[in-house]
Amino acid sequence: MYNNEEATPAFTEFLELLGETVCLRGFSKYAAQLDTKTDSTGTHSLYTTYQGYEIMFHVSTMLPYMPNNPQQLLRKRHIGNDIVTIIFQEPGALPFTPQNIRSHFQHVFLIIRVHSPCSDNTCYSVAVTRMKDVPPFGPPLPPSGVTFRDPAAFRSFLLAKIINAENAAHKSEKFHAMATRTRQGYLRDLAENCVSSAPLDTASKIDILMSLASKRRERARAREGAELGALGGIAWRVVAQDFGGGAAELPCVLAISAEFVVLADCSTKEVVFNCFCADVIGWTAERLALKIYYGRGDHVALRVPEGGAQDIREVVQRLKALTIGCETVDMTLRRNGLGQLGFHVRLDGTVSEVEEYGFAWQAGLRQGSRLVEICKVAAVTLTHEQMIDLLRTSVTVKVVIIPPYEEGGARR
Secondary structure, eight states: OTTOOSOOHHHHHHHHHHOEEEEOTTOOSOOTTOOSSSOTTOSEEEEEEETTEEEEEOOTTTSOOOTTOTTOHHHHHHHTTOSEEEEEEOTTOOOOOGGGTOOSSOOEEEEEEEESTTSTTOEEEEEEEEOTTSOOOSSOOOOTTOOBOOHHHHHHHHHHHHHHHHHHHTTSHHHHHHHHHHHHHHHHHHHHHSOOSOOOOSSOHHHHHHHHHHTGGGOOOOOTTGGGGOSSOEEEEEEEEEGGGTTEEEEEEEEEOSSEEEEEETTTOOEEEEEEGGGEEEEEEOSSEEEEEETTTEEEEEEOOTTOHHHHHHHHHHHHHHSSOEEOEEEEEOOOTTSOOSEEEOTTSBEEEEOTTSHHHHHTOOTTOEEEEETTEEGGGSOHHHHHHHHHHOSSEEEEEEOOOTTSOOOO
16 A cells, blocks of 8 residues: 555545645645655645645655655655544455554544546445544444545545544543643643742732742752653764664764654764654663664664763653653573474564463563564564574574563554
8 A cells, every 4th residue: 555656547536526736845834744845755745624624634645655665664654653544445446454554543544435436427435444442423424335426525524524533533542641641741840840939928919029039049940851851852962873884883963852863963964864753662772872773673773972871861761751662672582392482473573472381471572572683683684584594593592672562562
């Protein structure tokens, strides 16, 4: 689905029904995190308004296509971080299952199937699949077999369905918990950093003003590390390992905001790496070094000079606060009497099954764990066959894993 290079006539007809194609460069309205300055996320996108709402669509065929990247990570970083996803199907398409593409954030899929496209008899049918903790939302679907033939009525129905789907998803357990944590963080910040020690009494206004003025210097000091909860970027001086340049070291500034992780070259001032915070899945922290894992196990390696251990601790605290990632775990795995390790691994390096009470299970390996290093080799650089061969033939199997979520799903 992410590898479509061109829009078919039927898909183009559907997009024209939904909204208007706009040029992103210089676009001043709601852009949904698309680049409106340098065309890094494509030159055009689909935009519309509905009953006071601005809607910018992340359209797979309008986002940049990378022929050497079959996973199309740039497209996934936008579409995979959307709560509501529209799946467009033409006649003869196979049934859709969310298991093929569902990410950690995608909670609702609207499946649109076109019938007799690009003709006078064009019509559309709609189906919905949602996470079990997302409550039902309107407008209600028509009875089975009934299609939308009026383009204006279908557009109004679909846009209302999209907006209501996003609102309903925010009531799910995951997003409710995220909103609660955010509100608690703001309240805690107000209580700890914005409360004056000056008392209020029943004196006159003049007396109160004089009291506040006289006690202004007694205001409580901000707690140490309060800035780590800021939404804007916080920066640290680091040295990054440039794997593309013969493992040379590159002086950089590491900046982490509520949305992005960015590395900028100190000499050229250019961004040499960036990813969404939502893409960060884990990290390995040492006293003066740090590896940040993202996507399906890619990583950036950083270090700080002697005396910079506090910077590493601050970066880790920032990552804990803003990402879904966690600390990696080193394991040495033993074989049973048959020479087996007692677990199975998928193509992407995630563990699909662990033999209960076997050596791997006793070491702490669980279903959903992600192998990021196998015997000092980055798992993302290995094919599935190479991973299996390395696990089978190594005398001592040492792995670095990213533990799964508490419910058992892999971090991705």
